[in-house]
Amino acid sequence: MAKKKSGGWLESIKTILYAALIAIGIRTVAFEPFNIPSGSMIPTLLVGDYLFVSKYSYGYSRHSIPFSPSLFEGRIWARMPERGDVAVFKLPRDTRQDYIKRIVGLPGDRIQVIRGVLHVNGEPARREPLGDFVAEGDGPRMTVRLFREFLPGGNNHLIVEQSDDGPLDNTPEFVVPAGHVFAMGDNRDNSLDSRVPGAVGVIPLDNLVGRAEFIFFSVDGSARWWQVWGWPFAIRYARIFSAVR
Template identity: 85%
Template structure:
């Protein structure tokens, strides 16, 4: 009887260990979940969104693994991201922190913002006004302007602006060095990104964790964890399983 109990206990431990190893493997090579704690990517991503990031999109670096062990440098099967990708990366000055922004500049590009208009390699990017947008979930609720911005090649996405004369609406020229990318938040006046060298600056491609693919869950924060009766009403059903563009 004692042997049976011991055997049963060992089998349970083995099952747990195998399950943990499989989960770590999937998280390392395939998909990793992330949640959005701030509003720097509004309107594309909202506070309370939960999304999956594909780890294979740009190849693998030490940051693809939990705790970023210093096992090797560079990327294995690495590819350069495309302009417009929404990517998770390790903050260059503190790799324990994950940031998510949109890739705007690639190695060799010159990026500048003038009066709120993004310029890439000396050319202003076209943007179309879509009217007012109510931004909430990250500080006071406010009405801002929403635009559709177009990258070279026609890829487009939504951004919001409080004004075209804020601290981040007029910048010097930034030349993206080899092995780096330049990223910005879609909430252009409320994002610490590559426009702020002391906070983020240029992002080494090695620091890229993966590309944001789709939102699998989203809550608006109206129900606290113990308010079980409010959970169904706090879910943003329209955002479930929506692609990140």
Template identity: 75%
Template sequence: MAKKKSGGWLESIKTIVYAALIAVGIRTVAFEPFNIPSGSMIPTLLVGDYLFVSKFSYGYSRHSMPFSPNLFDGRIFGSLPRRGDVAVFKLPRDGSTDYIKRIIGLPGDRIQVRAGLLYINGEAVRREFVGPYTVEGDGPRITVRLYRETLPAAGTAAGVTHQILEATDDGPFDNTTEFRVPDGHVFAMGDNRDNSLDSRAMNAVGFIPIENLVGRAEFIFFSVDGSAAWYEVWAWPFAIRWTRLFSAVR
């Protein structure tokens, strides 16, 4: 009887180990969940969104694995992101902090912002005014301007159309020098243009090595507006943003 009990414990431990290995494998090569803690990507991503990031989109680097072990350099099966992709990357200055932004510039691109308007390779990026937008859940409630922006095509890929927010066209990052994206790097910006620490801040984020890309944001699987505490079970259904569940990230 004692032998059987010992064997039962051993099988349970083996099952747990196998499950953990499978979970790590899926997170490494397929999909990894992330949550959105700040408002730098509003209106595309809201505080409280939970999303899946595809790890295979740009190939694999050491940052594809948990804790980014220094096992090899570069990427395996690597490919460039598409201009306009929403991507998770490791912050270049520490190699460990996860950031999520929109890829605006590819290697060789010239990026500049003038009076709030984005320029890529010397050409103004088209933006259309949509209307006022009230920002909630990321500090004080404010109303800003919502625009529809269409990035230029890159190669055979059509230009991506997405929405951005502008509180002003004369903020700290609304007039920049021209940035030339070096080989092996990309340039990223938040959709909440006046409330995003991104590649425009060279001393904080700057150009992002392609090796630091973790994956592409694919779809939101859960979203909560933060109006219900963990113990307020009766309020949970009202805190879920039901319309955002299983929506694609564009």
């Protein structure tokens, strides 16, 4: 009997280890889950969204592996992001932090914001006004302006603007260095991004973790963990399995 019990424990431990290794493998080479803690990507992503990021989209760097071990330099099977991708990356000044923003500038691009309008290589990105939008989930509720922004090359997405004369609405021209990208939040007046060189700045390609693909769960924060009766009403059902664009 003692041998059987010992063997049973050993098999259980092996099963747990195998499951952990499979999970780490999937998380490293395929998909990794992330949650959205701030409103910098409103309206595309809301506080309380949970999404999957594809790890294979840009190839693999050491940041593709949990805890970013220094096993190798550069990227394996590297692929350049597309302008307009929503990507997760390691913050250049502190690679322990994950950020998620939209890539608007590729290596060699000239990026500038003038009176709230993004300019790529001297060309203004057209903004189509879509009316008012109520932003919530990251501080007090506020009504902002909703636009569809068209990037050079054809990709388009939604952004929100509180005004066109805020601190980040008029910037110097940034030239994106080789091996880097330039990223901005869709909540243009409330995003710490590449427009702030001392805080984020341009992002090395090696720091890219992956591309945001789809939302698999979303809650609006109206029910706390102990308010079990409120859980079903806190879920944003319409956002589940929606693609990130």
